[in-house]
Amino acid sequence: MIRKRYTLSNLSASNNVCTWGISYYKFRIKFNFLFLKKILALKKIKTPRLNIRSLSSIDNRFIFELLNSEDFIKNIGNRYIKTADEAKSYINKILKNKYIEYNVIEKIDTSTPIGILSYVKRDYLEIHDFGFALLPEYYGNGYALEASNAYLENLFVKKDILKVAAISKNDNKPSLKLLEKLGFEFSREIKYEKELIQVFILSQNKFLANLNWTLLF
Numbered sequence: 573m574i575r576k577r578y579t580l581s582n583l584s585a586s587n588n589v590c591t592w593g594i595s596y597y598k599f600r601i602k603f604n605f606l607f608l609k610k611i612l613a614l615k616k617i618k619t620p621r622l623n624i625r626s627l628s629s630i631d632n633r634f635i636f637e638l639l640n641s642e643d644f645i646k647n648i649g650n651r652y653i654k655t656a657d658e659a660k661s662y663i664n665k666i667l668k669n670k671y672i673e674y675n676v677i678e679k680i681d682t683s684t685p686i687g688i689l690s691y692v693k694r695d696y697l698e699i700h701d702f703g704f705a706l707l708p709e710y711y712g713n714g715y716a717l718e719a720s721n722a723y724l725e726n727l728f729v730k731k732d733i734l735k736v737a738a739i740s741k742n743d744n745k746p747s748l749k750l751l752e753k754l755g756f757e758f759s760r761e762i763k764y765e766k767e768l769i770q771v772f773i774l775s776q777n778k779f780l781a782n783l784n785w786t787l788l789f
Contacts, residue, residue: 617675617722617723617726618680618722619718619719619721619722620680620718621679621680621681621715621718622677622678622679622680622715622718622719622722623677623678623679623680623683624675624676624677624678624689624719624722624723625675625676625678626673626674626675626676627663627666627667627674627675627676627688628663628667629660629663629664629667631663631676631685632656632657632659632660632663633656633659634676634685635653635659635662635663635688636653636655636656636658636659637707638687638688638705638707639651639653639659639662640653641707641708642708643705643708644705647740647741647744647747648703648705671692671693672690672691672692672693673690673691673692674688674689674690675688675689675690675691675723676688677689677706677715677719686706686707686710686715687704687705687706687707687710687715687716687719688704688705689702689703689704689719689720689723690702690703690704690705691703691727691736696762696764697737697739697771698737699735699736699737699773700733700736700737701736701737701738701739702720702723702724702727702736702737702738702774703738703739704716704719704720704747704750711746716750717750717753717754720750720754721754721783724736724754724774724779725779725783728776728779728780729780732776733776734775734776735773735774735775735776736773736774737759737771737772737773737774738751738756738771738772738773738774739769739770739771739772740769740770740772741767741768741769741770742761742768742769742770748770751772754774754779755774755778755779755782756772756773756774757772757773757774757778758770758771758772759771759772759773
């Protein structure tokens with residue numbers, strides 16, 4: 573029986589191989605995690621009638637139309653976007669801002685963009701703000717509720733977000749009604765840019781409890 577003698581050089585070489593092996597597998601794990609995270613981020617959220625996907629620069633004509641709709645200007649604000657090219661620049665600024673996430677709601681049957689869902693970290697709120705807006709011709713079909721429920725489920729279940737805020741003007745009745753249906757609860761009233769705004773909060777626990785209750789029927 574031949575016994576291998578271990579010298580300092582042998583041990584050093586062995587340790588180097590071991591260290592290299594550990595580093596390699598750490599790299600593989602990290603790479604696979606980042607790859608998986610990227611794939612999940614790009615994956616569409618689907619409902620029976622809708623796709624929810626990330627905003628891109630090719631949505632500039634749709635964004636131009638949405639931002640200049642009467643209700644958007646009245647309830648959310650005037651973005652002063654006068655052309656489709658300006659809308660593309662507006663989109664690019666959003667895409668470069670890590671505190672803003674915009675998603676497009678589109679109809680599955682036609683791939684037509686009909687609205688947006690937003691997830692934004694605002695300076696005057698402690699947690700991210702959830703928002704929604706539709707083109708006027710798609711009001712009254714339950715699209716906003718369907719898309720919002722799916723998007724919030726993604727936030728609370730897959731991303732494990734604990735709380736989400738939402739804001740609305742006092743006279744924006746459709747928005748207030750939708751927030752109530754989604755389970756948001758009134759938190760406080762604040763003054764922002766000379767206007768009174770209501771702040772609502774939705775917790776992960778409440779949303780999941782409502783979701784589980786709905787699934788029973």
